[in-house]
Amino acid sequence: LYALLLVAIAGCKKQEDRPAQLPDDKLTAILSTYQKQLTGAEYGWTGYQFPNGGGAFTFTFKFDEKNRVVSMADINATTAATGLESSYRLKAAMQPSLYFDTYTYLHILADPDQGLGGYSDFEFGIQSASTDTIKLKGNVSGSEMILVRTKQVDAGTVIAKSIAFNASLNRASQFNYYYNRLSIAGKTYDFTLNPEQQTVNFYYAANGTFKSYSTEYAVTSNGILLRKPFTDGDLQITEMHELVVDVAQNKINFKAGNNTGTTTNVATPLAISLDAASALYTSGSAFTSNTGFTNAGRIDFFGLTTIPGYGYILLYPKYFTNADAMFILYGNRQYGPAFNIQLPANGALIFAGNYALQGTSPGAAYTTAIASFRAQVLTPLGYYVFPTGKASYDLVSVADSKIWIRF
Structure with a gap:
């Protein structure tokens, strides 16, 4: 969006009777466009926050035209039940940035005294934006946050659904064996969900060598969004939707793009780490x-x-x-x-x-x-x-x- 706006501004025919916009004017126009996007979401935004210290958290934000924002989060019982109003601003730093400049629930994750922080942010550079998605990166700790326009069906229930769904993933601990053999797109992996850390993990052997891949996930309306995609050859998993933990059958089912993944609960591992x-x-x-x-x-x-x-x-x-x-x-x-x-x-x-x-x-x-x-x-x-x-x-x-x- 930033690049497109610059191209659009540069491409306008210069009128003889008015001066060209100065750089500050251009930035003001860009920030105004972002503000309209933030405030124009009728049901607000769902934020998926990935602190650099690990884990993942789901937020909701409702921005207004007076630079006020109300947030909720799945950090604890208080943040999940009580909306917190604070201020925000859009600023032209090294790049267009979104600042939560008074106390929000984001500050809990950046506060070492809370036992959760030290590796998170409340000031973000805007990396990219489309109609329904804004990608942010922290200006201090480099944490990542994705804002997704909240749908009407999820309005007011995002946090409760996130907590309930993540808790449901722990039902995989009730399977008979630890090991879950995942089959997807003709490939096979051992697969583990860790709802405590909100990580998804793949284990396999490549040329006789143990390989593992671990990344944080955020909870969506019917699945999980991986912080970093899992890629193996032509297979890429960025999100697992329609994810169901079936305790009676000791298996997990999900869809990833056009592929369907299914696990089988087994007694022996596919590969063992020697390190x-x-x-x-x-x-x-x-x-x-x-x-x-x-x-x-x-x-x-x-x-x-x-x-x-x-x-x-x-x-x-x-x-x-x-x-x-x-x-x-x-x-x-x-x-x-x-x-x-x-x-x-x-x-x-x-x-x-x-x-x-x-x-x-x-x-x-x-x-x-x-x-x-x-x-x-x-x-x-x-x-x-x-x-x-x-x-x-x-x-x-x-x-x-x-x-x-x-x-």
Whole structure:
């Protein structure tokens, strides 16, 4: 649109009785066109925000002619239920830009004190625009946002639908096995959705080498929009629509362009990474799991979330000078097994050792559950490791692929 407007302006016949437009006048005209586009959407805009720190969020924006905007977002219960009015402006910086210049829900994602931010933006350069879509890129952190004109059928319900649909994707955790074999356009991949991180992941072998592709997704009215398309030869997946998780059949169905994708729940992986376990161990990070182990579709198999004050499970490589640990955090306490991580040649991650449980026990009522949890952690063959985002991994039991845990 920017380029077309410049061409149109440059192509106008110059009149003898009036001066040519100055550059500032041209920019003013361009910004005015963008403002009319923003304010002219009867039902507002749906925004798909992809912070550079990972994850994805859905927003709604209703812009008016007085430079006010009302936003909602699927960040938390408050942002989903309560519209927030703030100001915006269009500015000619290095390029035409959209500034949310007083506090909006976008600022939560850019605020390190919120625990979500540091890698997001509230000032965006306009990259391209069509009648129904505006693509933006953050001027500071380089996060990306796509604005799509909201349809009448979705007016007022975008955020609620986004939250409900993303939650429905977690039903894939109820499948019998961890592995889902995707068939699409004559090609085959292992396929995983991570609704916690809002990522979609493909695993396969190319010339005998493990390949993985992970990208964030945003929730649309009946599917997901990938931040970056998945491309393999002549296959490109930019969006999965009519996406359905069928627990009864243990499968996922969707359409991508003219192709139909269908998964089959299987016991063995298509390919194994020989490097992911080492990457996890040497990252210098700790990793959290909200629900612990899943076994044959039963989430929180050991019932650890029932511990009073339960927070999460923490995998902490090199927590001790000579050992690693996996703690159950509850209240301001922690309890769990210590071990030594081993990295065998088959790519597995093994938690080995016979250390006593470390920390403060939550009480006798949980002794059996925690003993069973410890025994599972220390399973001798360990776990295959699959990356599901910038700093997230799924660990799948080598001995039994019905058992897995998400960090």
